[in-house]
Amino acid sequence: MLPFIIRRFFHLIPTFIGATLLAFVISQLVPGDFLTQKALEPDVRPETIDRLRQQFGLDLPWPVQYGKWIWNIVRGDLGMSFDSNQPVINVVRRPIQNSMYLVILSIVLLYAVAIPLGVYSAVRQYSIGDQVVSVVSYFGLAIPNFFFAQVLILGIFVTRSWTREAFGFNELLLPVAQMTSSNYLDLSPLRKFLDILWHMLMPAFVVATAGMAGFTRVLRAQMLEVLGSDFIRTARAKGLGHQTVTYKHALRNAVIPFIAGIGGLLPGLIGGAGLVEVVVSWPGITPTFLQALSRQDIYVVLGLLVVSSILLMIGNLISDLLLAVVDPRIRYH
């Protein structure tokens, strides 16, 4: 297996250069640069703009800019953010971490809900429950996340009006924005953890619903296929209980394709939760990325692309290796 890993690693190098070169060229095709917006400020002299352009190296031809940048990447330096005047790694580290919290909780929620639902749908095929699960999961798939989050926020506000009328309880059940409460800094470590968890529930639920539909449907199909196979009939004939057959034999086989997909989760972890983060003001990757794009802070954009393409490549590698572990038919030489 080791030679395979080494070979795979060397294959990553051209992929990496290709991906970053493409990203760099596209970023150069966009008209203007980071300093164009500054030129419209009545108090900034053109000489200042020229000086800054020189300082940032934006006056150099793009192949030179790319060469310098990739050389820095090789040395582990993602470059400097124009906007914040500090290393890109400092700019992106925290958002990556914050997004990870959200994405991990949503994956946990996803598995915790989608696996039982998928199994239930397969075991009780065509029952009322199966139909309800299908309808609800298609709704989850169809509603855009950012919109669903808005609807939930509205729901939280409406609930407050209702609980106030009914019980005189004038507090929101869940926070509608931010990652922490305003008194966060005064809390004990345990309370801090719970505070973040409390703020995460709604956005994580929104993110989880989007993946739930697909996951449930695929697991249902997988389960149905496995449940119809001979060894399940054998197991039942042996007199094994329903639970044992379903969970110990059928489910274990049905989840193999999902294990292969775990590698794909790795870049997803730092890809962030998408526009939900903007709606609930979660200090994650998406807002950082959007802001860097709109300000043409290209090294932040490229830095995020680099980190996620590296994770994607590592993720694919892990997937391949995991497949070899779970599927006896695959061997690497």
Add this chain to the structure above:
Amino acid sequence: MKRYLVTVTVLALASLALAEPFVWLNAWTTAAPGEAVYGGTFRDYDTSDPRTFNPFVSAEQNALLDLADTGGASLLTRGPDSDEWLPYAAESFTVSEDGLVVEVVLRDNIKWSDGTPVTVQDYLFRYQAETDPEVQSNGFDGWFIEDEPILLEQVGENGLRFTFPVADRTAFFKLAIHRPSPDHILGELYREGGAEALRGAWGTETPLSETVWTSPWIPTAYTPGERLVFERNPTFGEWNVDEQGNALPYLDTYTILLVESGDAALNLYLAGELDAFSPRTLDDIGVINVAVQNGDIDATVIENASPVASSQFIVFNWNKASDPVKEGLFRASEFRQAMSHLVDREAITELVYGGAASPMWTSVYQVYTFWVNEDTAKFGYDPEAATELLAGLGFDQKNADGVLTDGEGNALAITLATNAGNTQREQIAQIFADSARESGVDVEVQALDFNLLVDQLLSTGPDRPFDAILIGLRGGSRDWPFGASVVPCDGNLHMYNQDLDAGCLTSEEQEAEELYVQGRKTLDTQAAREIGLEIQRIEAELQPIIYTVSPNGHYSWLTSLRGEHPSEFVNAIVGSRELVLTFKAE
């Protein structure tokens, strides 16, 4: 200038008697004398993170520096009720007869938040660092007038002397807002490691406890993307008091929640997590009013407080060598007056801003009421007058498509570009295009990427690549509201004419430029105003830039947040309150 001297002498005499603290007037707040109470937190918000704690390298608005650095010991200050400068960190100031030399005497009771006294050296260090090109400070440009530097030196033990190369009323602002930088920390660093060390200091990774400030509250905690926390600076109250002699500020803590969008901020405000919110549109106000009616929050709403200092305008390109017909047309003031007649400012106000905007006629934003010339020519919405003016230019027939043509068969067709994604500008362009088409002017609206649009607008030479652009600017100042790069013919935002070799093309442009230069040199505010009125008269006749409307600003705050300005001083320039006089009702 005389007025300065009188004020200054009075204040200087007062300060000689006692090293008195600066007094924040009762007239600046609605709170009754003695009503304010100590304690509490102001929970504010901002939509972008501070990018640095370093006051020298900060390139833009930054919530931390706005409060901690800009809010610190500037030499002079202004109340919300007047444009006059008051001595602040300076105990007094004197201006020489010709206005070129200003001497200030510093208070002796200002301290950094670590207890170190603020001295002349701190002000000198900031000057030295800002004027060092290697430091690349954003403050660099302001220290030069016509490429000549403003000089700053120490006089006596406690005094500073500013020497201006020429008299310039905008330069006085530079003096007024000049503030100290800690010589005992950053100055030390600069002397040891040079400009590079200074540039690298106080990044956002720096522990805030290592930074020092002179502001009412000092930053104590920063969590990126979440919040900035400021706590009372005890040294501030030693030289800042209210009229009753109470040390300021009243509030213990000032928190800025960092939110990703205005929508998220509005949600937090409705949830009662923020004490104030700046409604962006009348929709926001509607939502807040409903929440108030429902009893969700107890809030005050000030709708249409004043126009804000920004504008939307149309500019025609005078440099179109490749199309002499259009060039001739765009250079004719009758044509541009006709176009102004086709701008339905009322419709724009109603349809684009839901009623929350004010028409604009010259480059001076309506909010600078002192400077606005109300008596200029106004070419308001009047399609018939437009038709007449266009007929006077030879466009008196309509072709088969209903487009006006001249005797040689040239049809009146214009491309109006604006930036894609700015819905307000796109709507304004469309409203203009619709009414223009009705009058036989074929206006095609083109939505371009913002940077492409700016590239076109800032292009130079005899043949520039656009017909007309709809865009906006913001800014201006209470001292001299005209743009240094907008009015003079060689300014890079002299957007209609950028043929640098040709210079000014009309005598009116030339005259406006001369008046601009003269106005800047006029230190007497009344006399400068007269000149400003004259510039606006020319602008209104010439219509080099066709102004449309200036959106209105709105305010809202939870009623428990007290100490706001009396309603006549709530506007986009001075805001809704003095933070220092703000308090939380119990």
